[in-house]
Amino acid sequence: MAVIEVAGLGIRFKRTRSSRRSFKDLFAGRARRTRPGEFWALRDVTFRVEAGEAIGVVGRNGQGKSTLLKLVAGVVLPDEGTVDVHGGVAPLIEITGGFVQDLTVKDNVYLTAGLHGMTKAEIDAAFDEIIGFAGIEDFVGTPYKHLSSGMKVRLAFSVVSRLDEPILLVDEVLAVGDKAFREQCYRRIEALLAEGRTLFLVSHNERDLKRFCTRGLYLDKGGLVVDGPIEDVLERYAREHGGKA
Ligand SMILES: Nc1ncnc2c1ncn2[C@@H]1O[C@H](COP(=O)(O)OP(=O)(O)OP(=O)(O)O)[C@@H](O)[C@H]1O
Numbered sequence: 001m002a003v004i005e006v007a008g009l010g011i012r013f014k015r016t017r018s019s020r021r022s023f024k025d026l027f028a029g030r031a032r033r034t035r036p037g038e039f040w041a042l043r044d045v046t047f048r049v050e051a052g053e054a055i056g057v058v059g060r061n062g063q064g065k066s067t068l069l070k071l072v073a074g075v076v077l078p079d080e081g082t083v084d085v086h087g088g089v090a091p092l093i094e095i096t097g098g099f100v101q102d103l104t105v106k107d108n109v110y111l112t113a114g115l116h117g118m119t120k121a122e123i124d125a126a127f128d129e130i131i132g133f134a135g136i137e138d139f140v141g142t143p144y145k146h147l148s149s150g151m152k153v154r155l156a157f158s159v160v161s162r163l164d165e166p167i168l169l170v171d172e173v174l175a176v177g178d179k180a181f182r183e184q185c186y187r188r189i190e191a192l193l194a195e196g197r198t199l200f201l202v203s204h205n206e207r208d209l210k211r212f213c214t215r216g217l218y219l220d221k222g223g224l225v226v227d228g229p230i231e232d233v234l235e236r237y238a239r240e241h242g243g244k245a
Pocket residue numbers: 013014041059060061062063064065066067068
């Protein structure tokens with residue numbers, strides 16, 4: 001059964017160039033001024049994902065990987081084409097985005113888990129485990145904004161990976177945690193995959209991609225260049241861009 005169906009997907013952004021307008025431009029005729037342009041961050045992207053697949057998204061910086069995850073999460077909407085997601089999404093993207101700066105760690109856990117449909121009783125039952133996994137027992141009453149960046153990542157991973165959603169989106173974040181925490185995260189991802197969850201992982205780490213993913217999507221210049229077994233995708237990427245993911 002397909003859990004994600006993406007067809008003819010396209011999204012464009014404005015390139016705001018006002019700050020780069022040169023002094024000379026001010027005196028140039030209107031037609032000669034640098035005009036703010038738009039560009040397609042993704043275009044003509046089509047693929048489908050079956051339940052339980054683990055997909056690695058690779059590509060150089062700025063090629064649309066995070067944008068693709070945001071489209072799957074429904075955080076941004078496409079300008080062309082469609083994204084159909086059957087089932088809930090647990091998004092570990094833009095870590096700071098999901099949490100409220102002035103709320104405490106505890107309130108953020110209840111808020112995020114609640115927004116994903118967990119009842120208060122379920123959150124009560126999971127709370128100690130969530131905080132324990134993140135290793136931030138002493139900071140439960142601390143405003144989120146006062147956590148260190150590593151602690152923010154730990155909290156985010158701990159909460160989001162605990163959500164009862166069939167699709168998990170992970171964007172790069174594992175790179176931020178320390179070694180012991182990364183290993184803890186890897187084990188949890190493996191457990192989630194064993195339960196049949198679907199994973200989307202954006203990473204520049206070839207080892208992580210090979211460890212978890214069976215299939216890869218290689219994005220370049222906003223297009224889906226290769227959709228195939230992760231080894232083939234990494235090989236092609238290395239051939240074209242010399243070296244690592
Ligand atoms: N909200 C936005 N407004 C304008 N441009 C955006 C926005 N979000 C992304 N972009 C642009 O879209 C392109 C793709 O960005 P995206 O973050 O998806 O790349 P990426 O492949 O994830 O890169 P990286 O490997 O550096 O994380 C970039 O040129 C980026 O500047």
